[in-house]
Amino acid sequence: MLSYCRKEKVFIFRNFFSITVCIFALPALYLTHCRSAWMALLFCTVYLLIQRFSSSVRRRWIIRYTFLLIIFLGCFFYFYKPGSVHGRILIWKVTTQMIKEKPIGGFGPNGFITEYMNYQGDYLKTQDSKGDKQFADNNHYVYNEPLRWMVEYGLAGLILYIGIVYAILSFKPKGVSSLSAKMICVSALIWGLFSYPSHAYPILVIMTMAMAEMANHQRESLICISPQWHIYHKIFVCTIIVVQSYLLVQMYGCHQTLFQIIQRNATDKSEEAIADLSQLEAAMKDERIFWIHYCRILSESRQYNLLLKKIAHWERLYPSTHTYILKGEALRGVGKMKEAEESFWTAHYMVPSRQKARYKLALLYNQEGRLSEAMQLANEILTEKVKIYGFETYEIHRNLRQIFGNKHFYSP
Known part of the structure; x- marks a missing residue:
């Protein structure tokens, strides 16, 4: 329809459409409470402003104000969700331990998902930090794409990731469509420093389309297929x-x-x-x-x-706490009490702030007649500060009081 309009009308309509999209998109972006997406939007806006002004003086002022804004937003994001920040720091500390173990070859595709919780359990088992134990939870996202590439593909993955970043940043847009494609990829890169775009299917689809648009403007850099092999390529x-x-x-x-x-x-x-x-x-x-x-x-x-x-x-x-709790219940059901105890302790070390694994241990100890150990765990569960009090926590506390009675428990 726009092809039948004059260029002036097309320009006016495009601006009107862009402003309308921003008016509706910005509130929706705020309601996501996704701080990494907000940061990506900020960087893309700054990049466009730098491209818009050719004066070096204006560019320097934009960079200065942006630096101050980043400091302000960093403080705001921390106090907005401090628990989330500490949780990510814990994840990154555990992830560095994984990288140290296999820095060259990595753990392979999906290696982070299959191995992270085991490493988190081993890490928290040897740490005395109550903060790390309080913020730990069942997690299978690294919240940082460069770290994920290093965990799964080692040094080769990091080099490949740097190559992709260089290809995106060095791309020179030749129009609105190619500039938009580049901004989409840059946004995904910024978002990937604090979140997990590789696990969001819509984002992967959009990035694929954007990179295809960028490649379409770089035809001279592509390897040409000889005519005799063209048909085989299509097949x-x-x-x-x-x-x-x-x-x-x-x-x-x-x-x-x-x-x-x-x-x-x-x-x-x-x-x-x-x-x-x-x-x-x-x-x-x-x-x-x-x-x-x-x-x-x-x-x-x-x-x-x-x-x-x-x-x-x-x-x-x-692997998760649910895996090992279920495994412990099965081992207990077939009479393998020692293996069941080990499975419950593995679940506890993975996420120390959750009480279900220790609750199962208290029941196991009570069944075996190890009353002092059972009472110690029950006392710990009933007197500590609960991270999230839900129906499961209520049932655990109720059952422990019914089994052991209220008079035995005291706050340390």
Whole structure:
């Protein structure tokens, strides 16, 4: 429609449309409470202002005011959510321990997700800092993309990441579309220093489109395919698209079946759900959501021997306190008390501020007749300051008081 309008009208309409989008987008951005996104917007605005003014004096003043604004925002962001800041610092400290262990090759794709909680448990087990233990939680995000690349791909990953950053920053826009594409990528880079854009599918899609637009303006830098290989290139790409589409359709069908099984499990017998889930094992062996639901259904049906075999997949893909508490309950159910105790302690060291693992230990000690240790844990749980008091915490405290009585507990 705009192609039939005069250039002056197109320019006016484009400005009006841009202002309208900003009016509606800025309140929505504030309501996200995402400080990393706010910081990304600030950097992009400053970059555009620097590009807008050719005077070196004005550019210096923009940089000075920006530096002061960053200091102010840094203080504001800290006091806005201080717990979040301390939590990220803890995550980065644990992540550096992971990098020290495998600095060259890394832990491989998804290595952070599969290994971080184990390292956090080991780190907090040897630390006396109450602050770190209070801010720790089940976490599978690094909140810093350069660190994630180093954890998963080692030194080669860091070099590749620096190369991507250099390619984006050195790109010279030739119009509004290419400038917008560059700003999208720069925003994602800034956001990635404090958050996890690689785990947000819409952001990945938008970044892919933006980088495709940037590549479209760099055709002279691309390697040209000789005419005789052009047809083979098309066949190869089409084959990849067809195969990937088929695999996606198959996986979508498996997820839909899994959802139906979970929905039916509330009313059907667990045996039927377990039989249906066992048929999905081969197709969903690397899907953590599958193993989480599978293990929970096995726990509800008290099939502990089978659960201990299957929960190894959950440990491999997505370890957390829930994993080891469920494993400890299964070990306790088959009479392996020593292994159950170790599993509960592993869950506790991962997130010391949570009380469920220690609650399970108190019940285990009480069952074994180790009353003094059980009483010590119960006293600790009932008298300490709770990070988040919810229904689960209420049930834990109520059950402990019913089992051990109120008169034994005192504040240290």
